[in-house]
Amino acid sequence: MDLGFANATAVVVGGGRGMGLATARCLAEDGARVALVGRTQTVLDQAAEELRRLGSPDAVGVVADVADGDRLAQVFAELGKRWDGQLNALINTVGPSAAGSFEELTDDQWRAAVEDGAMGMVRCVRAALPLLRNAEWARIVNFSAHSTQRQSTRLAAYTAAKAMVNSISKNLSLQLAPDEILVNVVSPGSISSEALLGWAESVGVDGTDPYRLMEAIDEHFGHPAHLPRAGLVDEIGPVAAFLASRRNSYMTGANINVDGGSDFT
Template identity: 80%
Template sequence: MDLGFSQATAVIVGGGRGMGFATARCLAEDGARVALMGRSPDVLEQAAAALVEFGSPDAVGVVVDTADVGQVEAAFAEVGERWNDGLNVLINTVGPDAVGGFEDLTDEQWLAAVDGGVMGMVRCVRAALPLLRRAEWARIVNFSAHSTQRQSEILPAYTAAKAMVNSVSKNLSLSLAKDEILVNVVSPGSIASEALVGWADSVGVDGSDPYRLMEAIDEHFGHPAHLPRAGLPEEIAPVAAFLASRRNSYMTGANVNVDGGSVFT
């Protein structure tokens, strides 16, 4: 299916690896011009080079720490100079690193979860809005998590931050409707991300096997899915790509679960 990305411009925050890169690849293969944002220059350089091979003619990596508002503003100013016609797509995939029971987490850890999981997204959307409004059409896709609908005792701060992403995104879908900027959320389930695979390896489980990985997730986190395996980043990417595309012309304010069948709402 042609998603209408030919010559479209897209920024993917956290696009250097995992679900972000898999989504970037989908856009590149459909002809989008992609800018990846993240903190690691080496990762971004390698990822951008790969996207050129996949079909993004001038893919670029932009180093930015989303905790620093000045860096975020400078990064989007650079994008604006590169693409004079504006920005069609903003995808935010970055999430917080917050694991621990309610009584174990400090105030600092709670605040870090909110800053990493919500405020980074807020800063990026705020900086991108002038570029999105300049474009002929525009979409925002924010990554949340299925844990907002299926709680875990060791993820209260992470889940609270992701619930805030849902709320802010819903509000944006309302406030930006007058500009016809569509805003949606993707909620991945248990996905074999680099971090999750690394965690599985650390507890003696072969994280590269999605079936074994799901068994470990069930044992430690209590997040089983109807399907007997963990998902893969490339299984999230097409859903995010559709929501970010011109082909999606009327869906806004939605939260789309891609979780192997654990939630039905």
């Protein structure tokens, strides 16, 4: 399907690896001009080189920490000069890494979860809005998690931060509707990301087998999907790419679960 990204511009925050890179690949294959924002230049450079091979004519990786609002403002200003002051799609995939029960989490861990999981997205949207408003069409896609709907006692801070993403995104969809800037959320389920594979290794499970990985998730968390396996990062990318695309012309304020089936909506 032609998503309408030919010569369009897109920024993927957290696009150097995982679900962010999987999304960026879909954009590149459709001809988008993609900028990846992350913390490690070597990782970003490797990813950008791959995107250029896939069809993104001038893909670039830019180092920035989502905790640094001044740096983000500088990054988007520089991209604005590169792209004639316009941005068609902003995809925010960065999330917190805090894990632990309510009683274990310190104040600093709570603050870090909110910083990485919600405030980083807020800063990116704030910096990108002038460029998005200048574009002929514009979309924002924020990554949340299905744990906001199916709680885990080990993810108290993580889930709270992602719930903030949901609420802020819904509010943004209302505020930006007059500008016809569409704002949507993707909520991945149990996806074989680096974080989940790291957890699997820590409990002695071969996470490269998505069926065994889902069995372990059921054993440890009681959160099996309807499908008998964990998802793959490449199964998230096409969904996020569609929401970020010109082809998506009337969906806004939605939260799309990509979780292999669940008992919530």
